[in-house]
Amino acid sequence: MATIVFAPPDLPTGTLRVIPLGGVGEIGRNMTSFEYEGKILIVDCGVLFPEDRQPGVDLILPDFTPIRERLDDIVGVVLTHGHEDHIGAVPYLLRLRADIRLIGSRLTLALLQAKLQEHRIVPVTLQVAEGGHERIGPFDLEFIAVNHSIPDSLAVAIKTPGGTVLHTGDFKLDQRPLDGRVTDLAAFGRLGQEGVDLLIVDSTNADVPGYTASERVIRPVLDDVIRRAPRRVIVASFASHVHRVQQVLDSAFDNHRRVAFLGRSMVRNMGIAVRLGYLHPPDGVLVDFRKSAGIPENEMVYMTTGSQGEPMAVLSRMVSREHEIVVGPGDTVLLASGLIPGNESAIYRIIDGLTKLGAHVVHKGNAVVHVSGHAAAGSLLFVYNIVKPLNVLPVHGEPRHLFANAELAIETGVAAENVFVAEDGIVLDLRSGRVTQVGQLDIGYVFVDGSTVGELTEADIKDRRILAQEGFISVIVVVAVATGAVIVGPEIHSKGFAEDESVFDEVKPLIVAALVEAAVNDVRDMHALSQIVRRVVGRWVNVTFHRQPMIVPLVIEA
Template sequence: MSHPHPELKAAPPLPEGGLRVIALGGLGEIGRNMTVFEHAGKLLIVDCGVLFPEETQPGVDVILPDFTSIRDRLDDIVAVILTHGHEDHIGGVPYLLRERSDIPVVGSKLTLAFLEAKLKEHGIRPRTVRVREGDRRAFGPFDCEFVAVNHSIPDSLAVAIRTRAGMVLHTGDFKMDQFPLDDRITDLRAFARLGEEGVDLFLTDSTNAEVPGFTTSERELNPAIEQVMRTAPRRVIVSSFASHVHRIQQILDAAHQHGRKVAFVGRSMVRNMGIARDLGYLKVPSGLVVSTKELEKLPDHKITLVCTGSQGEPMAALSRMATRDHQIRIGKDDTVLLASSLIPGNENAIYRVINGLTRWGAHVVHKGNAKVHVSG
């Protein structure tokens, strides 16, 4: 945890019929979300993500939740439920499954597809259980019901966990976009029904909870993205999270509208967008997406590149472009669109990338000077 409490003593034995909730990450930090529920001698885990290092942690690739407290109880784990497919919720799963490979992993279709592609690189074949909103499944003494929530990645779920000790409602990450691109809204009727039944503990996402007002709809970004595609004199290079299917859909639609071809750059971007397209979450007009080799034959004003690196990650494609350490060379009058938010702690790295891109003559469009991102 980023805010340890060394003054706290070890937890007492769990009373018979009681429920214990242990957060192994995700509190007071943006990342490594992992919550353990203990009841009737069994453990249920919700999410298992990673946290990306800060500048003060050189040589560190990712930061994992601390598995120490559950390492001697791996056989008691009945399932790992994944609320959605972002790295800060699924990135730690390969490391947990290295310790016990047959733990059932529960999630929606897209979430499990992203996870399985990741686990393939680790040489792990998971035991998966696919669920969707409205499903209700028992895992040991935990009776779990899944509820649709809207987020910046499709197929996100909240989970209501019923036990003899009471009901916990865990929202996962969510927002209240009433006009999402996939028309799948947060199911407030289900939340109301659960509230009437009686929720004993409500665990809710709190990112940006201190910001007043309402989250802007994803659809309201279309004019700014369309303007970039229409007015950019040369290439457009878009950087986004490799899991932000909705944002990439907007980029594809705008590029297609203005006669631009699109190429995906970066292993995770190519992999995830291929999965999203195969499963029908990403609609790609015929002939729109081409290889980077094919782009070499096109004039600059017909080119759009979609890559990773929106958070200034040093090994990501955009950061390497900014330092001229990539085969794609940023040039004068290229337009770079940072289609993502600025995650707290990444400010210096992001501004360093923006400065590097500007140095080579690029025009950088980001949340600070255009309406190109909304909160997830």
């Protein structure tokens, strides 16, 4: 069903307006705008990583259009945690206004500041912690500890006279977390007793029954894999997964191996985690990669990036033989992460490539080497029952996740009309416990392509897909001005379509005949003649080869 776009009215006095600018209907580019009495608070500002169907795209940003003309009204950006899909777009927002205050936990701000340094941006920051309260413009904020796959994650309660919103951020209910920091359900329950008018809630695992396993369950598997490996062990994970890295370090130490970090983001992030005390390497376990060559191969573990098949990451470069580590028989590669939707093909290409090189590949499909950082259905039901929200907005999920989460909310007693399965750009107004949809903005993808931001369009992406999948055909014809007769050509050249261009001999007479007919009908406009050539070639290619390449005709007057 097509989304009906309609503009919201002016914001009434005493009303809180909520607009998700990304992260609803997708897993990535999370960003939500809250407006009260003319001031705007933003929660998260992340990126979405491109899929195979978006060739050449580096990143996808939230759509800043609704706030672009109101940058001076922004009082701050609350960052729930340090994952790229929640902080990755901050540099692009700060390009528009550099002094927007960034609010987050110690680790979140440290990871973000390292990123901003690469963009040569010095941010204005406010460090907060669980249990803390801050007054930011007209917004009273309370920060609540939640457990996730990165330390220092926070939920945030946003209180205004218009109503109270609880934004969970990404969370799960791990009762045995490695760092001992559990999701603060007591705070959730207290807020529920005080009254939560709108719960904005993580949906990623809403369609998964039961409860998400503890991070601790993968340690025995890590021990077994590392103990049995005859040569090197290469572990690929997210560069921000401090808990996963901690377990690898501990397992390597217990199995008398050293560990070297590979990949710029892995080295940077783990350096920050060690410096701030979130990562605790056992004595002597870490070694610089440049010194690892002198250590026996059966005593080394390499912790690297590339678990999602990213083309420029270390693991992909190992597969393509473009890295110093030459993977071969006897090596063990462990992909210690799950599949982000859209990355499946890239990940399986990596697995196949490593297998062809002779490596033993351990991944989620054949071993328990990953647990999710998101609450499954059982945990979500528990949260609904203790928070007892009047209204619910499922976020952070594709449509199937959002609908599953909505069903859970309804099962716990939330009225169906108060559960909003939405798309990016929905405009919700909250007042006196009632949430109403008052608008739907046209929110699009903003593509980062090299140094350009927002210049690439969906049409450009479609053209790239056609070029990549179907090829390119150019047709050059010179016609006489007076008669329209063909003087030179047609000359036909192709790329990515056919090696032998003699295949086009069959269509050349059809082009000439069509141009002659156009001349008889007194068609002299060069653009019109070009379109005739395009249609003739396109129809012939489709019938003959069942393909739809990009066709660029050029008709020249002589």
